[in-house]
Amino acid sequence: MSRTVFCKKYQRELEGLAAPPYPGPKGQDIFESVSKQAWLDWQAHQTMLINEKHLSLADPEARKYLQQEMDKFLSGQEYDKAEGYVPPKK
Numbered sequence: 001m002s003r004t005v006f007c008k009k010y011q012r013e014l015e016g017l018a019a020p021p022y023p024g025p026k027g028q029d030i031f032e033s034v035s036k037q038a039w040l041d042w043q044a045h046q047t048m049l050i051n052e053k054h055l056s057l058a059d060p061e062a063r064k065y066l067q068q069e070m071d072k073f074l075s076g077q078e079y080d081k082a083e084g085y086v087p088p089k090k
Contacts, residue, residue, distance in 0.1 A: 007035035009074050014038070034074050042073050052082035 005016040014035035020027035021039060030039070046066060049055065055062040072079040 005033060005035055007038050008033045009038035009041075009076055010035060011076070030074070038074060042070055045073060045079075046070065048082045049080065 003016045004013045006012070007014045014037055017031055017034065017036050017039055020031035022030065046069075049066065049069065050057070050062075055066070057063060057066075069079050071077075
């Protein structure tokens with residue numbers, strides 16, 4: 001049986017991550033309070049931000065920006081969207 005966490009993004013009990021996604025306290029906090037689904041959703045959104053905003057992960061400012069957006073996204077705050085992105089119709 002998989003472990004569950006109370007996800008701070010989706011505000012309900014959901015399946016948790018198998019391991020912390022980062023080393024140190026930040027990774028442990030995410031491991032304990034972010035669901036697997038929220039983390040997967042963040043990774044997809046992060047990829048969209050990197051692509052649409054032409055971010056270079058070699059740039060410390062771009063990494064700082066992504067860190068700030070991750071914190072907002074995972075805590076349920078308002079976060080940046082990729083300009084011009086139109087989600088596919090289902």
